[in-house]
Amino acid sequence: MTEIKPFNSTEYMNHISLDCVIFGFNNNELKVLLLHLKYSKENTLPGGFLKYDETLEQAAQRIVKERTGLDNLFLKQFKVFSDPERSRSNKAVMDGIIAGTIPDPSFFENRFITVGFYALVDFLKVKPTPDFYSDHCDWVSLNTELSMLLDHKQIIQEAIVTLRLQLNQQPIGLKLLPEKFTMPELQKLYETILGRDLDRRNFQRKMLNYNILDKLQERKTGGAHKSPYLYSFNVERYQEALKDGLSGIW
Amino acid sequence: MTEIKPFNSTEYMNHISLDCVIFGFNNNELKVLLLHLKYSKENTLPGGFLKYDETLEQAAQRIVKERTGLDNLFLKQFKVFSDPERSRSNKAVMDGIIAGTIPDPSFFENRFITVGFYALVDFLKVKPTPDFYSDHCDWVSLNTELSMLLDHKQIIQEAIVTLRLQLNQQPIGLKLLPEKFTMPELQKLYETILGRDLDRRNFQRKMLNYNILDKLQERKTGGAHKSPYLYSFNVERYQEALKDGLSGIW
DNA sequence: ATAATAATGTGTCGCTATGACACTAGGAAC
DNA sequence: GTTCCTAGTGTCATAGCGACACATTATTAT
Incomplete structure (x- = not known):
């Protein structure tokens, strides 16, 4: 109520x-x-x-x-x-x-x-x-x-x-992030939900291995440092991958 | 209703x-x-x-x-x-x-x-x-x-x-099996829930590595073939292990 | 008895995923 | 330019996993 x-x-x-x-x-x-x-x-x-x-x-x-x-x-x-x-x-x-x-x-x-x-x-x-x-x-x-x-x-x-x-069974990133996002943003999302830090390089490797992201040509500009690449989810492959759950424990 | x-x-x-x-x-x-x-x-x-x-x-x-x-x-x-x-x-x-x-x-x-x-x-x-x-x-x-x-x-x-x-987050085996059970029985339970066969040897190795089972001296007699060992869950360690989920995908 | 059958106990090998970690590149501030 | 910070990429050793082989033991057929 x-x-x-x-x-x-x-x-x-x-x-x-x-x-x-x-x-x-x-x-x-x-x-x-x-x-x-x-x-x-x-x-x-x-x-x-x-x-x-x-x-x-x-x-x-x-x-x-x-x-x-x-x-x-x-x-x-x-x-x-x-x-x-x-x-x-x-x-x-x-x-x-x-x-x-x-x-x-x-x-x-x-x-x-x-x-x-x-x-x-x-x-x-x-x-x-x-x-x-x-x-x-x-x-x-x-x-x-x-x-x-x-x-x-x-x-x-x-x-x-x-x-x-449900982090590995639900389209968390797809729904919580805008269309285009950077790898550090995606990582921060995972870190926030999990409540602990993750290794930058291992996170990226694992994420890319899922084959659910499309790396865009654009980079995010306006930031204070090196411009990160933008990514977007490949919705089809993401949904497909979720059927079995994204493997592994974070 | x-x-x-x-x-x-x-x-x-x-x-x-x-x-x-x-x-x-x-x-x-x-x-x-x-x-x-x-x-x-x-x-x-x-x-x-x-x-x-x-x-x-x-x-x-x-x-x-x-x-x-x-x-x-x-x-x-x-x-x-x-x-x-x-x-x-x-x-x-x-x-x-x-x-x-x-x-x-x-x-x-x-x-x-x-x-x-x-x-x-x-x-x-x-x-x-x-x-x-x-x-x-x-x-x-x-x-x-x-x-x-x-x-x-x-x-x-x-x-x-x-x-x-929830197979890896809930005490499935502990609740569904009797106090003492054999490894093949535990495996059958997992296979039934998952709806597919698992490799006997790999299943046993993985299960034992969780360190949640106590191997008993007794063997189950009366079966038609070689007597399997009996196991029981170590409740304390099982509960502890479930906190993070039993790692891995079956 | 003995052999055949079938299930269990145990071990090995190679690959992949993962954790730990180091170096390079680019953009901003000075 | 130099400095500082962040992002991009790569390596190495190890643990875990899938695939697989052989020995052991109990029952059953002969």
């Missing part, structure tokens, strides 16, 4: 909610897109409820589109959070009721099981858009210490663990 | 159900524990609903215990199934209503999102126990072609895919 917006609760299924951990990569950092609630001043994940004719995946796409402007994103369920206490003492709901902005308080006071999704997006393509109940919507570095609504901090943690485990 | 037993629907959360794919390994085959419904003659996964004060994990333990007699099993969520059509035209419910055995049909006619769990159990320890609505509860080989309730066939398929992907 997360997002609060003016809505008709009869459109939505009771007891089931979704929360989306939207990952972006910028400035050599992994970031998540968070909302900041007007009344309770808490940070929340973009989330929402399930309509009667939707799958959870469709609901997640809808929710993510409202916050990012983007369609058809890479989204994956990773865990259901079902602690009976998780939606108790929901400060955001209390404040909303006091402010008179929640049309159907009894709906929000129910117990909700939430399905966690993570999304991988191209940072630069996102237009962060707050909803009615939040005063802003921003990218937040994972290093930042934040006060989060309910169990949302835990949800983010679990999303990262999942991301790390 | 799966298990139908005499119950008071007010004890349970609406719209949320669980289905458990209980894996066992016997006679060199992977098997799942299924119920066979009296009226509709369909096979179903053991499943049930969520009580108001339970987590999904607790509910899954409860459900699995009722069918196997076992406590504290290895259980993991793997996916939520949320197709709005999935619980439509539920033959089992229709037959139950006709037979007058469903106390609260309106509850069952609601839309249900189901959370898939898989369990890994020691085949020999399980006492398959049917519920009120099923005439028997049996182990069924995955090679068997069956008519299953609703989307239960798909749920089993997804469970297997998950099992395969």
Whole structure:
């Protein structure tokens, strides 16, 4: 249970909610897109409820589109959070009721099981858009210490663990990086997700051996030092390689 | 939505159900524990609903215990199934209503999102126990072609895919095999899950290099040929090794 | 008994992937 | 130019892996 917006609760299924951990990569950092609630001043994940004719995946796409402007994103369920206490003492709901902005308080006071999704997006393509109940919507570095609504901090943690485990099975780089990128950028992404440094030369060798990158003629200019080459993913070969997983442990 | 037993629907959360794919390994085959419904003659996964004060994990333990007699099993969520059509035209419910055995049909006619769990159990320890609505509860080989309730066939398929992907991150062998087992048995388990043959000698070398097995003095007697040695898992070292995943791709 | 059969236990060889590491090249600041 | 920093490329030794051969032991057929 997360997002609060003016809505008709009869459109939505009771007891089931979704929360989306939207990952972006910028400035050599992994970031998540968070909302900041007007009344309770808490940070929340973009989330929402399930309509009667939707799958959870469709609901997640809808929710993510409202916050990012983007369609058809890479989204994956990773865990259901079902602690009976998780939606108790929901400060955001209390404040909303006091402010008179929640049309159907009894709906929000129910117990909700939430399905966690993570999304991988191209940072630069996102237009962060707050909803009615939040005063802003921003990218937040994972290093930042934040006060989060309910169990949302835990949800983010679990999303990262999942991301790390699936690093060789999911198109992490393809989805998180722009069309063209440099080898050092790709390496930084892997290092950030894994939480440790990798050897520059070994990383490059291994990556190139996967045969999933196209080396472009262009170099990235404007940097302060030697211009690195630009690469792009060969989507076909990448997808093919992922079927068996990118071999090896990083 | 799966298990139908005499119950008071007010004890349970609406719209949320669980289905458990209980894996066992016997006679060199992977098997799942299924119920066979009296009226509709369909096979179903053991499943049930969520009580108001339970987590999904607790509910899954409860459900699995009722069918196997076992406590504290290895259980993991793997996916939520949320197709709005999935619980439509539920033959089992229709037959139950006709037979007058469903106390609260309106509850069952609601839309249900189901959370898939898989369990890994020691085949020999399980006492398959049917519920009120099923005439028997049996182990069924995955090679068997069956008519299953609703989307239960798909749920089993997804469970297997998950099992395969997590083969190096989860204590598959430890949970599916008896205390003492032979190397060929362990190999067969891996081959069954992976769906392909492995080289006997390379398998043994790799397994032993993990340092997670204790070679016992005993040998398994009664077999038709040379007696194989018995092994058991060194639980401590196994758990330790799983933290980083058992390296390598099978 | 003896031989045939079949599965298990153990060892070798060559290749590849990997980790550790060093040198060269290019762009910016001075 | 010189300095500094980053990127591009190469080498070497080792561990792990796939492919493969031979000896051992238990049952079964004769």
